[in-house]
Every structure is written in structure tokens, then in C-alpha cells.
Amino acid sequence: MASFIDRIREFPKAAPYIVVTETAERFSFYGMKAILSTFLISQFFNPTNNPALQQQAEAHSNEVTHLFVALVYLLSIVGGLLADYVLGRYWTILLLSVVYCIGHLFLALFDTNYELFYTGLILIAIGAGGVKPNVSVMVGDQFKNENDPAIARLYDIFYFGINIGAFFSMLITPVLKNSRFGAPLAFGVPGVLMLLALLIFLLGKKHYKIKSAVEIRTEDTTPLWQQIKSVWQVLLVFSFIPIFWALYDQNGSEWVLQAGKMDLHFLGITWLQEQIQVINALLILILIPVFSFWIYPAMEKSGIRVTALRKFGWGLMLTIVTFALVAWIQTQIDAGVKLSIGWQLLAYLLLTVAEIFVSITGLEYAFSNAPKSMKSTIMAMFFFTMFLGNIVVTIINNNIRDKGFFSHYEGASYFWLFTGIMVVNTLLYYLAIWAFGVKDTVVVESIADDVHQ
Numbered sequence: 001m002a003s004f005i006d007r008i009r010e011f012p013k014a015a016p017y018i019v020v021t022e023t024a025e026r027f028s029f030y031g032m033k034a035i036l037s038t039f040l041i042s043q044f045f046n047p048t049n050n051p052a053l054q055q056q057a058e059a060h061s062n063e064v065t066h067l068f069v070a071l072v073y074l075l076s077i078v079g080g081l082l083a084d085y086v087l088g089r090y091w092t093i094l095l096l097s098v099v100y101c102i103g104h105l106f107l108a109l110f111d112t113n114y115e116l117f118y119t120g121l122i123l124i125a126i127g128a129g130g131v132k133p134n135v136s137v138m139v140g141d142q143f144k145n146e147n148d149p150a151i152a153r154l155y156d157i158f159y160f161g162i163n164i165g166a167f168f169s170m171l172i173t174p175v176l177k178n179s180r181f182g183a184p185l186a187f188g189v190p191g192v193l194m195l196l197a198l199l200i201f202l203l204g205k206k207h208y209k210i211k212s213a214v215e216i217r218t219e220d221t222t223p224l225w226q227q228i229k230s231v232w233q234v235l236l237v238f239s240f241i242p243i244f245w246a247l248y249d250q251n252g253s254e255w256v257l258q259a260g261k262m263d264l265h266f267l268g269i270t271w272l273q274e275q276i277q278v279i280n281a282l283l284i285l286i287l288i289p290v291f292s293f294w295i296y297p298a299m300e301k302s303g304i305r306v307t308a309l310r311k312f313g314w315g316l317m318l319t320i321v322t323f324a325l326v327a328w329i330q331t332q333i334d335a336g337v338k339l340s341i342g343w344q345l346l347a348y349l350l351l352t353v354a355e356i357f358v359s360i361t362g363l364e365y366a367f368s369n370a371p372k373s374m375k376s377t378i379m380a381m382f383f384f385t386m387f388l389g390n391i392v393v394t395i396i397n398n399n400i401r402d403k404g405f406f407s408h409y410e411g412a413s414y415f416w417l418f419t420g421i422m423v424v425n426t427l428l429y430y431l432a433i434w435a436f437g438v439k440d441t442v443v444v445e446s447i448a449d450d451v452h453q
Contacts, residue, residue, distance in 0.1 A: 233439050
């Protein structure tokens with residue numbers, strides 16, 4: 001087996017700067033998002049903690065949170081187009097990172113003014129939307145050969161870095177929110193980390209392969225019909241991922257509110273309800289190397305081909321099981337049973353494995369199957385699936401808040417609703433890839449070979 005040092009040496013010199021930049025940026029994003037749902041309720045939507053207003057306040061908070069996340073990923077399309085056709089990736093990241101920092105400043109300064117606080121969320125959405133797809137593509141851009149097997153391994157490390165940032169931010173910011181300095185400090189620290197991300201990105205400039213939008217387009221000699229075919233197949237696969245995100249992103253909103261109704265004393269610790277999210281990032285840090293270097297190679301060795309399309313399908317099916325468990329938990333809560341938070345931690349374990357199957361594979365699939373001149377745009381389309389998923393949840397929660405059709409889906413029935421939607425989505429996914437003969441990608445072949453060297 002190749003040594004760890006050999007693994008590191010196969011990566012371009014720019015890789016550490018990009019990975020650390022993303023780690024700091026994700027700390028800033030997940031840090032503020034970790035406390036957003038509960039902060040909106042306590043500060044703006046139900047500050048008197050009136051039980052009669054709580055259901056509507058929770059629905060309003062979930063609506064705003066999912067709308068914010070949706071806007072981030074909608075604007076990733078703009079970020080991708082800016083990079084591919086106007087500014088190039090480097091300048092798009094640089095300029096929109098400044099907007100990102102200003103947004104964090106608004107959250108820290110205007111925590112008692114809803115209009116200005118909301119303006120801060122919009123600025124963060126603009127910044128994050130521009131940065132996210134382009135940093136992801138810059139990972140693969142640094143390699144001379146786009147088929148280099150080290151690209152998949154670097155995306156694993158890149159995702160590992162994302163979750164280091166997420167882990168520490170979700171652990172720390174709820175504590176800061178409950179300190180005597182309160183929300184200004186809790187929202188201010190993520191802003192400092194975003195500024196740090198910008199500085200680290202600037203430090204790596206001399207190592208980056210920086211291409212203008214014109215250079216990106218002129219390098220692509222792939223015939224137009226072939227580009228269209230590639231884009232069509234990628235978008236067909238991606239069309240079934242929004243429902244995954246509709247369910248997945250509830251772990252940062254609906255699941256947080258559910259945790260507040262459970263027994264939070266577990267493993268000798270009394271957890272804050274916002275801190276439970278940290279288990280997702282922690283499990284990612286543990287499970288990425290486990291899957292990349294043991295489980296996937298073992299499956300390949302036993303004759304089970306681990307391909308991109310199969311991993312997507314496994315992830316969708318596992319999400320069904322996860323939400324069935326969450327619905328059961330809520331059924332017990334509705335019946336007056338105060339379950340241990342350990343049950344929700346089990347749901348996080350299942351959801352994290354599903355995330356590994358869907359999200360990391362999606363990053364690599366987007367980069368590997370996109371035409372050279374459209375890599376940021378196609379990566380943005382992957383993030384656009386997150387927009388669509390969050391819009392679904394936003395619409396349903398808005399309808400609940402306004403006492404519309406979905407208002408009778410409360411408690412456990414809310415989670416059963418999404419479980420049923422995912423069942424239909426998964427069946428349609430398998431039907432579509434069979435009917436259209438979608439091109440598959442083996443994403444772990446090289447890892448399996450290297451592990452057995």
C-alpha cells in the first residue's frame with residue numbers, strides 16, 4: 001500500500017490552499033446556519049415563547065432557513081456562469097468572497113433588526129453561491145490530466161475538509177450563542193473565519209492554475225453534439241437528487257426542533273439541541289476514509305462494482321429508511337414519550353452514509369462528465385439540485401404556516417409525507433437510468449487498485 005506521504009505528494013501544490021480555504025468557508029457557513037432556526041424563533045418569530053404561536057413560528061423559521069439555503073444554491077448558477085463566461089474562476093471566488101464577508105458582518109451587527117439581518121442572509125447567499133461551485137471545480141482544475149485517479153481521492157479530502165469546518169462550527173457556535181455575548185459573538189466568529197478563508201485563498205495564488213473565461217472556452221474542442229449529450233445525461237441523473245436534499249437539509253432545521261423535544265442527556269453529556277447536528281460532520285470525518293479505503297475496495301474485490309449511478313441509488317434508498325426512523329421517533333414524541341436523543345443519532349448515522357453515496361459522488365460525477373468549457377456551470381447545476389430541494393420544503397412549510405393543504409401534516413405525518421415522496425423519487429430514478437441508458441462512471445476503481453498494491 002502506498003504511504004500517506006506518497007498520497008499527499010501526488011496532489012498539486014495548490015491543493016492545500018484550496019482545501020483549507022473551503023474548510024474555513026464551511027465553518028463560517030455551517031456555524032451561522034447551525035443556530036439560524038432557533039435564533040429566528042427566539043428573536044423574531046416567537047420571542048415571548050407563546051405556546052399558541054409555536055407551530056407557526058417553527059414553520060416560519062423552517063421556511064426562512066430553507067429559503068436561505070435554496071437561494072445560496074440558486075445563485076450558484078450565477079456564480080458558475082460568471083466564471084465560465086465572464087470573470088474566470090479565480091476572480092469570481094475573490095470578488096464574491098468580499099460580499100460574503102460583508103453579509104456575515106450584517107448578521108453580527110444587526111441581530112435585533114429583522115430587515116437588516118435578512119439583508120445579511122441575502123449577501124451571504126450571493127457570496128456563497130458564487131464561491132461554492134468554483135472552489136469545487138478548482139480542485140479538479142489543478143491536475144494536468146482530468147482522468148487522473150488522484151482527483152477522486154482529492155475530492156474525498158476536500159469533502160473531509162468541509163466537514164472539519166462544519167464539525168467545529170456546529171460544536172462551537174451554539175455555545176457562543178448561549179454565552180453572555182449572545183448572537184453578535186455567535187454570528188461574528190463565523191464572519192472572522194470567512195475573512196480567514198479569503199486570506200488563505202489569496203496566499204495560494206502563485207500555485208493556482210488561473211484561466212480566464214476565454215481560455216476555458218477555447219480549450220474545449222469537444223464537438224457541440226457531444227457536449228449536449230454529456231450535459232443531458234448529467235442533468236438527467238441530477239434531476240432525482242433535489243428530493244434527497246429536501247430530506248437531507250431538514251437535519252439543520254426540522255431535526256433540530258425535534259431534538260428539543262427529546263431527552264438530550266446522552267453519554268454523560270447534556271447536549272444543546274443545536275449541537276446534535278455536529279454528529280453528521282463527525283461521522284463524515286470517520287466514514288469517508290472507512291468507505292474510500294476499506295468498504296468500497298472490499299465490495300469491488302467481492303465482485304460488486306461500485307459505480308456512480310449505483311451509489312446514487314443506494315443513497316436514495318437509505319434516505320427512505322432514515323426518514324422512516326425519524327417519523328417513528330416523532331410518533332413516540334407525539335404520544336408523549338420523551339425518547340433519548342440517541343435515537344436521532346442513529347438517524348444521523350444512516351443519513352451520513354446516504355450523504356457519502358450521493359453528495360461526494362455528485363461532485364466527482366459533475367466534474368468528470370462536464371465539458372471543459374462548462375465545468376463551473378455543471379458543478380453549479382449540482383448545487384442547483386440543493387436549491388430545488390430546499391424550495392420544496394420552503395413551499396410546504398409556507399403552506400403549513402398559512403394553514404393551507406399541508407397544515408394537517410404535522411408531527412409524525414410531516415416526516416411520513418417526505419418518506420413517501422422519496423419512495424416515488426427513488427423508483428423513478430431507477431426507471432429513468434434504465435430507460436435512457438445513462439452512462440455510468442466507476443469512481444473507486446483506482447482506489448481499490450491502490451489499496452491492494
